[in-house]
Amino acid sequence: MIREKQKYLVFGNAESVHLLKWVKELQKHFDVIVVSSLDFMPELDDLLSPDRKYALRIKQNEKGVTTAFLGKLSQLQKIIHQSKPDYVNAHYISSHGLLVALAKIRSKHKFKFIASAWGTDVLVFPWKNKVFFWVMKFILSKADWITSDSEYMSHIIKKIKDKEVLTFTFGLNSLPDYDETKYEENLFFSNRALSPNYNIHWVLNVFSEIYKADPKSRLIVSNEGEEKETLIKQCKELGMEEAATFIGFAQEKEQADIYTRAGGYFSLPDSDSTSVSLLEALAYGCIPILSDIPANREWVSDGVNGLLIKKDLSLEKLKVLKERHTQIAKDNRKLIADKAIFPDLIREFVNTISKKQENQ
Numbered sequence: 001m002i003r004e005k006q007k008y009l010v011f012g013n014a015e016s017v018h019l020l021k022w023v024k025e026l027q028k029h030f031d032v033i034v035v036s037s038l039d040f041m042p043e044l045d046d047l048l049s050p051d052r053k054y055a056l057r058i059k060q061n062e063k064g065v066t067t068a069f070l071g072k073l074s075q076l077q078k079i080i081h082q083s084k085p086d087y088v089n090a091h092y093i094s095s096h097g098l099l100v101a102l103a104k105i106r107s108k109h110k111f112k113f114i115a116s117a118w119g120t121d122v123l124v125f126p127w128k129n130k131v132f133f134w135v136m137k138f139i140l141s142k143a144d145w146i147t148s149d150s151e152y153m154s155h156i157i158k159k160i161k162d163k164e165v166l167t168f169t170f171g172l173n174s175l176p177d178y179d180e181t182k183y184e185e186n187l188f189f190s191n192r193a194l195s196p197n198y199n200i201h202w203v204l205n206v207f208s209e210i211y212k213a214d215p216k217s218r219l220i221v222s223n224e225g226e227e228k229e230t231l232i233k234q235c236k237e238l239g240m241e242e243a244a245t246f247i248g249f250a251q252e253k254e255q256a257d258i259y260t261r262a263g264g265y266f267s268l269p270d271s272d273s274t275s276v277s278l279l280e281a282l283a284y285g286c287i288p289i290l291s292d293i294p295a296n297r298e299w300v301s302d303g304v305n306g307l308l309i310k311k312d313l314s315l316e317k318l319k320v321l322k323e324r325h326t327q328i329a330k331d332n333r334k335l336i337a338d339k340a341i342f343p344d345l346i347r348e349f350v351n352t353i354s355k356k357q358e359n360q
Contacts, residue, residue, distance in 0.1 A: 005031040009083060009111075011076070011100060012091030014040045014055070018118070018170055018276075019091055023047065025346040033083050035076060037069070037096060054079050069095050070102075077103050080111065087353070089114040093139055094121040094132075101142035112357065115143035119273045122148075122157055137161050145353060150274040152294035166352060169274045171340035176256065178285050178333060185263035185322050186217045189286065191255065191277050192267055194225025199268045199291070201227070201234055206266070206289070206313045208238045213315050218243055219266075220258055222250040259284035263322065267291070268309070274298065283336040285329030287321050289313065305332055 008026055012019045014036030020043055026032050027047070034044070035054045045053070056072045076099050080088065088104075088111050090097040097115045104113050126136035140146060140161035147166045148154040154165040188207060192198035200221065211217045221231070221244060228246065235244050250258065259265075265281035268291040278299060281288055288306035290296040300306035303317050305328050321328060 005029070006086040007031045007033060007083060008087045008089065009033040009035060009080065009085035010089050010091065011035045011037070011096045012089075013038050014044050014053070017041070020044045020047075021170065021173070021342060022089075022091065022116075022346075025343055026350075028343075029346075029350045030087070033079075033085060035079055037072075069099055073099055073102055073106075076100075077107055080107055081109055084109050085111050087112045087114055089116060091116045092118050092121050094125040094136060097121075097139040097143070098135065101139045104142055112144040112353070113142060114145045114147065114353070115139060116147040117149070117153055117157060117273075119149075119153070122153060122160070123271055123273065126160055133160065145356070147349070148273075150295045151298055153273045155294075166349060168345040168349060169279065169340050169342075170276050171342035171345050172276070172279055172283055172336065173342055175333065175337050175341065176259075176280075176283055178329065179260060180285070180326065180329070182260050183263060183285065183325070184218075184261045185325065186214060187262050188217065188219045188264040188266060188289075189222075189258050189262040189281070190219065190266040191222040191250065191258075192269065192275075193223050194221075194228045194231055196227065197269050197271065198225075199270060200225075200231050202268045202291075203266045204231065204234055204238060204240070204244065206268070206309070207244065208240060209313055209315065210318070211240055211243050215243075219245070220262070221246045222248065222255065222258070224248055255280075256284075259286060262286045263325065264289055264318075267296070269293070272296070279336060279340045282332040283340075285325075285333060287318075287325060287328060288332075289318075299335070305335075 008030035010023060014034055015038050023032055023034060033052045034048055037056050037058045039055045058068050058072055080103055088100050090100040093115045100113055126133045137160050145166060148157055149169045151167055154167045157165050190203045194200050207219045259280055265286035265288050267278050273295050288300050290300055290308055292308040292310050300308060302308040307317055
């Protein structure tokens with residue numbers, strides 16, 4: 001007799017590539033249902049049968065996002081009642097998690113609530129005021145299991161509610177091929193958003209020092225954001241029009257080509273959890289130049305397999321790392337293979353929650 005797969009309902013923004021990654025892997029283990037707060041990206045839309053996808057199309061109103069979400073509580077409850085999932089997984093705790101926590105209290109159908117943190121939902125939202133902190137604490141108290149993608153974020157979650165957190169990163173689908181013959185030690189890459197938290201102005205300032213020391217250096221800046229025009233102006237003021245290129249959003253194949261060639265990779269945010277782009281850079285053998293924040297320290301040791309900077313870059317340290325590039329690339333790729341391959345991590349996650357459920 002073939003045992004039916006358990007039902008696993010994912011509630012999040014189905015226009016996100018990160019949610020797509022979760023759903024693709026979870027489908028290997030569960031009968032997956034997706035409720036989107038907005039709509040569905042085409043690839044995810046094609047992945048699910050009509051009876052396994054629901055779009056709430058929540059719109060922010062003049063009273064804010066939370067009020068708009070609360071207005072969809074009854075609809076979410078109805079979907080849960082009809083589909084009868086064994087698990088309901090909220091992605092982005094401060095909004096989607098609130099609805100699932102309330103639905104768990106009100107629903108006649110019993111399910112396990114999994115709250116998955118993405119970053120600002122626990123690193124920013126609960127610290128805005130006492131009410132938001134209480135809301136987050138309430139949501140976490142109703143969760144059966146909590147997931148986080150970095151030890152730092154797990155630590156913050158436990159400061160709000162002292163519960164076990166299952167920690168694993170939004171890893172890569174597989175370890176990419178590596179071709180050292182394409183390596184260009186003077187090519188640097190930055191692909192974080194052109195918005196305040198990601199400090200691309202700092203990236204430009206740091207690169208300008210590299211460029212002054214070695215005029216053969218080049219920087220590729222991809223992505224978009226509200227600071228783009230200001231950053232292009234800054235680039236001109238630094239005399240780097242020929243050295244730094246802004247290419248906008250890079251498609252997956254183009255980005256993979258840049259990673260393959262880049263000798264160095266910049267990521268200098270003020271706050272962050274583990275970023276997938278950093279994992280990609282490590283997997284492609286780039287030398288990472290990172291802001292010295294907790295999540296980055298989980299992957300890079302300063303002067304060992306990359307650089308962690310608080311303000312200025314040490315050109316001498318960078319020179320030493322360049323000389324050790326072959327070994328650093330090998331070590332960083334092994335780090336990704338051991339700790340950041342998403343199908344392996346999801347398989348471990350599924351085994352963990354299955355065992356926990358059996359023991360309850």
